[in-house]
Amino acid sequence: MKRLLTPLRRWLAARPRLRRQLTLIVYRFPALDMRLRGLLHANERSSADCRVDAAHLGAPARVVQARLRARMPSR
Amino acid sequence: MKIVLDMQGAQCQSRHRGIGRYSLELAKAFAALAGQRHDLQFAFNAQLDEATDALIAALQPQADRSHRLMIKSLPRVAAQGAENTARRQAAEQVMRLALDQQHADVVWYSSMIEGYVDDAVIPELPVRRGLSVATLYDLIPLHDPDAYLGHPRVRAWYDAKVKAMAQCDLLLAISDWVRDDALARLQLPAERVVTVGAGVDPRFARPADMRGLAERTRQAHGIHRPYVLYNGGFDPRKNVAGLIAAYGALPPSLREQYQLVIVGRIGTEPMSLLSAAMREARLPASSVVFTGYVPDGALVNLYACCELFVFPSSMEGFGLPPLEAMACGAPVIGSRTTSLPEVIGEPSAMFDPSDRDAITRMMREVLEQPARAQALRAHGARQARKFSWPAVAERALLAIEARASQPARPPAPAAPGKPLLYCLHDTPLPAWLKDLEQHYRMEVTALPTAMPEAGATLSARLRTADRILYVGHAAGGSRLSAWMQVWPGALLAAAGSNAPPPPIDRITRSRSAYASHGYAALLGDVPPACDSPTPDSGCLGTLVTDPAEPEPAAACARQLEAWYAASPLADQTRALDELAQGVTASLDEDDLARVCDAIAASMPPSGPRRWLVDVTQIARHDIGTGVQRVVRSVLRQWLLQPPRDVRIEPVALVDGHYRYARHYALGLLGLEAGLLDDDFVSIRANDTYVGLDWSAETLAAGEPLLREWHRAGVDMHFVVHDLLPLTLPDAFHPFARELFAGWLRRVCTLADRLHCVSRATADELARWMTSTDLPYQFGQAPSIASFHLGVEPTTPRTDPAALPSPLAQAAAQRPTLLMVGTLEPRKAHELALDAVERLWTRQIDANLVIVGHHGWLVENLIRRLEGHTERDRRLFWLADADDATLEAIYAAATALLAPSLGEGFGLPLIEAAHHQLPVIARDLPVFREIMGDYPHYFRATDADGLAQSLAQWLAERPQPGAPAPWPDWARSAAALAGAVGQVRQGEGVQTIV
Structure with missing residues (x-):
């Protein structure tokens, strides 16, 4: 169910009339509406990660990494 | 002189102990004293972020972004874990490089003996440039190595730290005893260790109103009788068991009269030892009260209301609790050992801590002789006045200045031969x-x-x-x-x-x-x-x-x-050489990446200042909302004509990481998207973040990173378009309200400055902030500025054929009132329809034309519009009108009707004025601000009142007032840029909060 929400939203994006009708129906049930929106939100927005790792280095750190690797004996 | 004060002593686990309090209080006093005379920078370990925000808040205004140095380090470097050795060594080299890059005259470590149980990182070698200075609390573990240095790992770590401390150019001892001890044990020249002492916080003072305080204090802590007090730690050297034994030896009548109260966070092991001491002294459980941790406010009351404060420690670097107790008016007695005579200052109030009977004797004297207690109170008040943090800061500054005036340490000998x-x-x-x-x-x-x-x-x-x-x-x-x-x-x-x-x-x-x-x-x-x-x-x-x-x-x-x-680059190269030849071979890929990231971050900022403009929403999906129109227009102006000496960098949060939104920016400028990559953002301390887009759906996800950026010195700015979900809650869906409220709270707590699109919105925001309890990141509310949105300077070009024919016929027959905007409750379409129906009932002929998309919470309105008997005769709803149709409608209409209950800005009114169309608008502050005297204002709140106003206007057709001057997007973007730039330059604009 959770996994289907994002593809469903994308599919509906191309069908604005249907999307509007569905939205209006869901609006009548605030608890369901908030639950669905909350799930969509959690599915589509991963929390920012303050930790640094090898796969997410900015350019200045990559430059330093290249310099360090050039100086390191083979690992 | 440039002085870098390392604040890790107040950041790490020691922040819960006297070291943390000492570091913070001295830093505050030192900043107040030396901040004007010297360039003082506070250095923080970015890895120890738990307490950093509160620490920065406590050090404000001195620890502002230009006096803050956030040094990146590595996680999992505590010396306790053998597996952390390589990481810790790498982290120390990175920390030393970062401090060296400051080119400071003095680097002062608030506490050097840190990092065994947490991720504090203190280099074991002195900085290459400038003086290394450290606060010296004590060398007590060397006095009792069995108790403190039993484990070989602890011993090796402590020895290395003491060795590092001995290499410092100057040690600031917290008492004469500590100084003498260090000179003897470390074999240091006398001029390299200076006593600066310690102070007592002014909060520790006898309460002005003591009436009923003793009773309330006893009730608060479950104390039933007048009491003898102890506050402090529970190491064996604190001799609390000796105090319990001494209390147990008091005459029963005194014990019945006075309870023993022991204050402090106590672990299970010391507790079992103290319980054994109580059993041995045959004390009933009710005679001793353990309060656990007590906050400062309550501690002051406990001190002030006690009959006697006893401090039986056998060894202290300073001994802050007896000083605090004296400052609060307690009669104090304590040990005649180590630093305590310096603190207590009265020989007759001191005893030998190893002599239980001596402690008992002195307790009895004070408890049985009120005059003696009174004399001790008077002495304590006099003695406490000698210890103030400003005085400690003054001694520290004099010592540092004196040391700095002496010849510098000789440089390390160069390698033999030519390089x-x-x-x-x-x-x-x-x-x-x-x-x-x-x-x-x-x-x-x-x-x-x-x-x-x-x-x-x-x-x-x-x-x-x-x-x-x-x-x-x-x-x-x-x-x-x-x-x-x-x-x-x-x-x-x-x-x-x-x-x-x-x-x-x-x-x-x-x-x-x-x-x-x-x-x-x-x-x-x-x-x-x-x-x-x-x-x-x-x-x-x-x-x-x-x-x-x-x-x-x-x-x-x-x-x-x-x-x-x-050159900083040469320093970096040197550090990389050392790392490559040393520990890096033992690091995994992620640790290596963290080392490189920390080294890159340690470089001083270079190049033009950058504004990181958050376009997360619009870069992902541009659905053409009014806010997105603002984002596009302002960003385009900033990219084409950046503010002076500023580089504009759009950024977007993607999968939990901020990336440069270069593809989006290139597309906005009509350039080939493949020219640049959307690389990961690396911030610099002089960057500025501008939350231009409405990021309600992504800000919660990005908040941890933005807080880290803010800590590191990045200015934070957000644009606030309106507060409508809060001011008109019924007009929004509960989810939208919650989303908006969450977003607004976050931007308020993060921002240095908030930029509203109108003065009216700024006033509303200020009122909301003053009435809401918000946990500001650094304890300070952001300032609020306002700017006006731009208006495209277009010439109206009307194509009459674009007007639908029934509407064209109707417009030719009778006056036409036009409403432009999404159908949603706050636009008051239903009210307008009710009013126009009343006009029709009164035989006043007029058309009502509504142009706007189907919005939210308007099902009744839609049903009325779709089933209305006047539909397409005198009532028209165009849900999907294109620009040409709208132009034609503006040309054919008689007036724009704006009965909206609230607006952030009100762009349709300006568009109407551009078409020289009269405007009938509700009397809202924002309309007054944006439109001046141009509209005809009404104040009616019901349909009858609005119908009356419309009938009057249709009968009189008053001429519009003079139109207000509206900025174009270039001016609007420049005004916003000016307000953003002023924060970095420290200039003031009108600040509401």
Whole structure:
């Protein structure tokens, strides 16, 4: 169910009339509406990660990494 | 003098102990004293972020962004874990490099003996530049190694820390006893250890109103009788068991009269020891009260209301609790050992802590003789006044200034022989170059075409080089430039050479132009810049041969030595050499990445200041909302004409990481998207973040990162378009309200400044902030500024054919009232329809034309519009009108009707005025602000009142007032830029909160 929400939203994006009708129906049930929106939100927005790792280095750190690797004996 | 004060003593686990309090109080007093005379920087370990925000808040205003240094480090470096050794060593080298990069005259460690149980990182070698100074709390573990240094790992760690401390140029001892102890144990010259003492916080004072306080205090802590008090730790040297035994030896009548109250966070092991002491002394459980941790406010009351404070510790570096107790008016007695005589200052109030009977005797004297207790109270008040933090700060500053005026520590001896200079060239060498052999051992090689693998011979040779000199062309993207980036060195420009510069492909040229001049360079034909001395280019500096120079080789050598001695890049290269030869082989890929990230972050900011403009929502999905129109317009203006000395960098949060939104920016400028990559954002301390987009759905996800950026010195700005979900809650869906409220709370707690699109919104925001309890990141509310949105200066071009024919006929027959905007409750469409129906009932003929998309919570309205008997006769709803149709409707309408209950700005009113269409608007502050006297205002709140106003207007048709001057987008963007720039420059604009 959770996994289907994002593809469903994308599919509906191309069908604005249907999307509007569905939205209006869901609006009548605030608890369901908030639950669905909350799930969509959690599915589509991963929390920012303050930790640094090898796969997410900015350019200045990559430059330093290249310099360090050039100086390191083979690992 | 530039003084860097390392605040890890107040950041790490010691923040819960006296060291943390000492570090913070002295830092505050020192900043107040020395902040005006010296350049004082507070250094924080970015890894210890738990307490940092509160610490920064406590150090405000001195620890503002320009006086804050957030040093990146590594996680999991505590010395306790053997598996952390390589990481800790790497972290120490990175920390030392970051401190060296400050080029400070003094680096002062608030506490050096840290990092065994947490991730505090104190370098074990002194900084290369400037004086190393440390606060010296005590060397008590050396007095009782069995108790404190039993484990070999603890012993090795402590010894290394003491050795590091002994290498400091100056130690600031917290008492004379600590100083004497350090001189004896570390064999240091007397001038290198100075006593600065300690202070007592002014909060510790006798309460002005003591009436009923004793009763309330006893009730609060479950105390039933007057009491004898102890506050402090529970190490064996604190001798709390001895105090319990001494209390147990008091006459039963005194014990019945006075309880013993023991304050402090106590673990299970010490608790069991104290329970055993109570059993041994045959004390009933009710005679001793353990309060656990007590906050400062309650502690003051406990001190003030006690009959006696006893401090039986056998060894103290200073002894803050008896001083606090004296300041609060308690009679104090304590041990005659170590530093306590300096603190208590009255021989008759001291005892031998190893003599239980002596403690009992003195307790009895005070409890049985009120005059003696009174004399001790009077003495304590006098004694406490001698200990103030400003006085400690003054002594510390004098000691530092005196030490700094003495000759500097001799530099480390240079390696024997001449340094090795490696010369790489891609153009012919000048003839004088061989003369450099007088200064260096030289190796010269033509630049190879490909970068060597790590094991190749040239890499091995370069690793041994002390200096690297490139000779040739170094235009951005060239082969030499690529080499220099990896093996930083100085450049001898190939001036006068006949060799043409190497060709560069279009993409490389564009990227180079962008790197040197930003987006504006991509629109013009800006040539790629030659490598300038920036960290990423790897260029220490460029030498150009002066034909008039008689000794070019000597001049070249002098310049090379100057760069290698002082350049941050040379420091970085040196640190990388040390790391590569040492611990990095033991680190995994992620740790290596963290080391590189921390090293990159330690470089001083270079290049133009950057504004990171958050476009997360619009870059992902531009659905053409009013806010997104603002984002596009402002960003486009900023990219085309950036504020002076500022580089605009759109950024977007993608999968939990901020990336540069370069593809979006290129698309906005009509440029090829593939020219630049959406790389990960690396912040600099002088960056500015601008939350231009409405990021309600993503801000919660990005908040941890934005908080980290803010801590690191990035200015935070957000644009607030309105507060409508809060001011008109019924007009929004509960989810939208919650989303908005969450977003607004976050931006308020994060921001340095909030920018509202109107003064009216700014006033509303200020009122909301003053009435809401918000946990501001650094304890300070943001300032609020306002700017006006821009208006496209278009000339109305009307095509009558674009008007639907029933509407054209109706407009020709009767006056037409036009409403423009999404159908949603706050626009008051239903009210307008009710009012117009009343006009029709009164035989006042008029059309009502509604142009706007189907919005939310308007099902009744839609049903009424779709089933209305006047539909397409006198009532029209155009849900999907295009621009041409809207233009035609503006031309055909008689007036714009704006009965909206609330607006952030009100763009349709301005558009109407551009079409010289009269406006009938509700009397809202924002309409008054934006439109001035142009509209005809009404105040009716019901349909009858509005119908009356409309009937009157239709009968009189008053001329509109003078239109207000509205800025275009260039002026609007410039106004916002001005307000953003003022925060960094420390200039004030009108601040509401």
